[in-house]
Amino acid sequence: xxxxxxxLWGVPIAVIGGAIRVSTPILFVSLxxxxxxxxxxxxxxxxxxxVIGAMTxxxxxxxxxxxxxxxxxxxxxxxxxxxxxxxxxxxxKVNDIAIGIAMMLLGTGxxxxxxxPFIQPVAPNLPAIPLGWWSDLPQVQAALNVNVLFLIGLAxxxxxxxxxxxxxxxxxxxxxxxxxxxxxxxxxxPAQIRTIATAIxxxxxxxxxxYLSLYYPGSWNEAISSGQGLMAVAxxxxxxxxxxxxxxxxxxxxxxxxxxxxxxxVGVTQGYYLFYAAPYVLTLGVLIATSSPSRAMAGxxxxxxxxx
Amino acid sequence: MALAESLSGGGARSTLLxxxxxRRAEAVVIPLLxxxxxxxxxxxxxxxxxxSPVDFFALVWKGAYGSAFSWQNTLSRxxxxxxxxxxxxxxxxxxxxxxxxxxxxxxxxxxxxALAGPLAGAPAIVGLPLLAAAAMVVxxxxxxxxxxxxxxxxxxxxxxxxxxxxxxxxxxxxxxxxPLRDPASLNKPSTAPLADQLRVGNMPGMDVHWxxxxxxxxxxxxxxxxxxxxxxFAARIxxxxxxxxxxxxxxxxxxxVGFTALxxxxxxxxxxFEVTAIHGSANASLAxxxxxxxxxxxxxxxxxxxAIIPVAxxxxxxxxxxxxxxxxMQLPDATVQVLQGLxxxxxxxxxxxxxRLRLFAAGKGA
Numbered sequence: 001x002x003x004x005x006x007x008l009w010g011v012p013i014a015v016i017g018g019a020i021r022v023s024t025p026i027l028f029v030s031l032x033x034x035x036x037x038x039x040x041x042x043x044x045x046x047x048x049x050x051v052i053g054a055m056t057x058x059x060x061x062x063x064x065x066x067x068x069x070x071x072x073x074x075x076x077x078x079x080x081x082x083x084x085x086x087x088x089x090x091x092x093k094v095n096d097i098a099i100g101i102a103m104m105l106l107g108t109g110x111x112x113x114x115x116x117p118f119i120q121p122v123a124p125n126l127p128a129i130p131l132g133w134w135s136d137l138p139q140v141q142a143a144l145n146v147n148v149l150f151l152i153g154l155a156x157x158x159x160x161x162x163x164x165x166x167x168x169x170x171x172x173x174x175x176x177x178x179x180x181x182x183x184x185x186x187x188x189x190p191a192q193i194r195t196i197a198t199a200i201x202x203x204x205x206x207x208x209x210x211y212l213s214l215y216y217p218g219s220w221n222e223a224i225s226s227g228q229g230l231m232a233v234a235x236x237x238x239x240x241x242x243x244x245x246x247x248x249x250x251x252x253x254x255x256x257x258x259x260x261x262x263x264x265x266v267g268v269t270q271g272y273y274l275f276y277a278a279p280y281v282l283t284l285g286v287l288i289a290t291s292s293p294s295r296a297m298a299g300x301x302x303x304x305x306x307x308x
Numbered sequence: 309m310a311l312a313e314s315l316s317g318g319g320a321r322s323t324l325l326x327x328x329x330x331r332r333a334e335a336v337v338i339p340l341l342x343x344x345x346x347x348x349x350x351x352x353x354x355x356x357x358x359x360s361p362v363d364f365f366a367l368v369w370k371g372a373y374g375s376a377f378s379w380q381n382t383l384s385r386x387x388x389x390x391x392x393x394x395x396x397x398x399x400x401x402x403x404x405x406x407x408x409x410x411x412x413x414x415x416x417x418x419x420x421x422a423l424a425g426p427l428a429g430a431p432a433i434v435g436l437p438l439l440a441a442a443a444m445v446v447x448x449x450x451x452x453x454x455x456x457x458x459x460x461x462x463x464x465x466x467x468x469x470x471x472x473x474x475x476x477x478x479x480x481x482x483x484x485x486x487p488l489r490d491p492a493s494l495n496k497p498s499t500a501p502l503a504d505q506l507r508v509g510n511m512p513g514m515d516v517h518w519x520x521x522x523x524x525x526x527x528x529x530x531x532x533x534x535x536x537x538x539x540x541f542a543a544r545i546x547x548x549x550x551x552x553x554x555x556x557x558x559x560x561x562x563x564x565v566g567f568t569a570l571x572x573x574x575x576x577x578x579x580x581f582e583v584t585a586i587h588g589s590a591n592a593s594l595a596x597x598x599x600x601x602x603x604x605x606x607x608x609x610x611x612x613x614x615a616i617i618p619v620a621x622x623x624x625x626x627x628x629x630x631x632x633x634x635x636x637m638q639l640p641d642a643t644v645q646v647l648q649g650l651x652x653x654x655x656x657x658x659x660x661x662x663x664r665l666r667l668f669a670a671g672k673g674a
Contacts (some may be wrong), residue, residue: 051573054360093660093662094563095659105652106650106653109647113640116640222642238548272482273482273485277475277479280475286466293462
């Protein structure tokens, strides 16, 4: 076997590399949603936040010439969207799921509106670390060209896990998420804490969006996200509101998303659109397998409207 | 207490009557205020962009309702919106938030487009009902599946229906570019063009296809179903609290699957009309976003199927005028989406006002 000609072995290698590439935005969104849902609120609007993050990140990178400035602005824009969602949902009788749908519409609308002039210009990309240097195979090198944001996402997952388990802010978030009454008895203000958790969750989703436009696929257009934000929200249920489990869930879905392009690269073009649908089918399958009609789900925050 | 008051004399009865009227007035005035507030915020948004809100709304008026031609354009767009809003409003009676109507429209249209081939020789009186039935069955199964998953497995129907809608669009692309593709459709893969007698024409005296009449009829029938039948009554009870309804012995599962499937069938019918009256074959144009606008319409109408009719015509007007507005004011095409998002936010935020406005509280009687 000669270098560069590895036949069908190219498929699993491409899938692994693709899993890392595709999973990063899903990881960021699901981490943000985990924090938000652990505080007892659901934010379905993260799909819109992801697109806003992609647009603001790209636009900033074009204007400043710095991809990292783009990531920062995307996080800020995401936080603003999360803050709006959090504040609106704090009003009595307002439905957080419906607000999420409206924010999805508003977020994508604003992103397309302001993003129009940035479809043509080229922004600097985020740097990647060549972790495949030990291999001679170009396929392996390409697959292990890992973006810095993925590593940051991994670190954040562990940090959030520790924060929720072992720190006072983590305890506060968990109490508020499990019982508003208990939180009030402790002298906490549930609405305020949920709003903060939603804003931070929005910042995570914004960074996920910046990854989309600044690394992979690495351009800004109106088809930048097709439901990754929504899938990430569904994944949080699968990951049982556990930040570490979000990593595995995101990688699994990244792999599913990478299957179509990987098969196409070795000449399998049949059923391209069906492979394209694989992540959605997988998400739905996972939801069906992990939901239950009768009992409350293990690990679910008690105040969460989606599991009530 | 209220009963005793109403029996005790005319004064108390008129208080009750006023309370009832106040509730009805509230249900009309608050959404209207929210709509105006959303439009006002959008006006401010335009001002920050250096565009005139007055020009904008004048152009919307002109493009949507200013002439017979624009009315026809608006009403043609209202047809799928009426039907896709029902796909949200019917499940909403049970407290379910279904947002995947787009998928049912797309697959309903593909079903009609696919069946039109074998039926090319059939007369309209046989062919059209069969195509419509196929579209409704496919749409009903697609959305009914979200309802069934909710009931049988406790899967959140909002997420499930949207995932199913992404899957539906992928399926359509696969079918239209693969087995169902008409080799003659080069730039835009489509199913074979429909035979002439299978095209749905316009209603007499106007340039608007029959979908509008069917859409309005579907809204009225849905209202009758909800307000005047035992099924609708059971659904309204169950909508308050699904678990309590189950304990009461109501057939919650059948209600959930029935209402979601009926909503999906209406969305499928929208796909049928898009294919038979507008496009003439099934292709990617089916995913035009009517399903998403339908969500907004249903919420603006507060899930009241009769109120959907005026609201759908209003939003169809925004849709119909968007081309004119974009050209004249040099606005990006996403402007309509921004407008819709702001109105949507305003209407949802207005939920918090019910029972809290002093104007209406007076009717409740001290």
